[in-house]
Amino acid sequence: MSTEAHPETQVPVDKSYKTxxxxxxxxxxxxxxxxxxxxxxxxxxxxxxxxxxxxxxxMTHEDADFAIYRLNGRLFKGVYLKAAWAEKLSKEEEKQIKxxxxxxxxxxxxxxxxxxxxxxxxxxxxxxxx
Numbered sequence: 258m259s260t261e262a263h264p265e266t267q268v269p270v271d272k273s274y275k276t277x278x279x280x281x282x283x284x285x286x287x288x289x290x291x292x293x294x295x296x297x298x299x300x301x302x303x304x305x306x307x308x309x310x311x312x313x314x315x316m317t318h319e320d321a322d323f324a325i326y327r328l329n330g331r332l333f334k335g336v337y338l339k340a341a342w343a344e345k346l347s348k349e350e351e352k353q354i355k356x357x358x359x360x361x362x363x364x365x366x367x368x369x370x371x372x373x374x375x376x377x378x379x380x381x382x383x384x385x386x387x
Contacts, residue, residue, distance in 0.1 A: 275316065276313065276343040277313050278340070279339070281336050286306075298328070299321070299323060301316075302358040314355075
């Protein structure tokens, strides 16, 4: 019997990595329900749902690691979830996710500056109505 952990659940050496994948999610689960559950393990920055799977970005590596530990095999709405480290995102993808999360946070707290509408001058019509 091997004592080696499954590769998906092994903690990555790169401690800056904070994204997990959760699979086995019932189709009728909405983003808020998943966020409520995941946020009990740490601060969630973003969730991207893709059918019965989701990528969850946590604020810290330790929160993500704890979430994997607590979510893997957890019974949720009658099904058992699977949780593991997600595939590493590129720097650009990670930056986009963080930017989207920050934008959503600002929108939720009313900190988004509204763009000023450009005023158009009333230009007389050139058509001849004689």
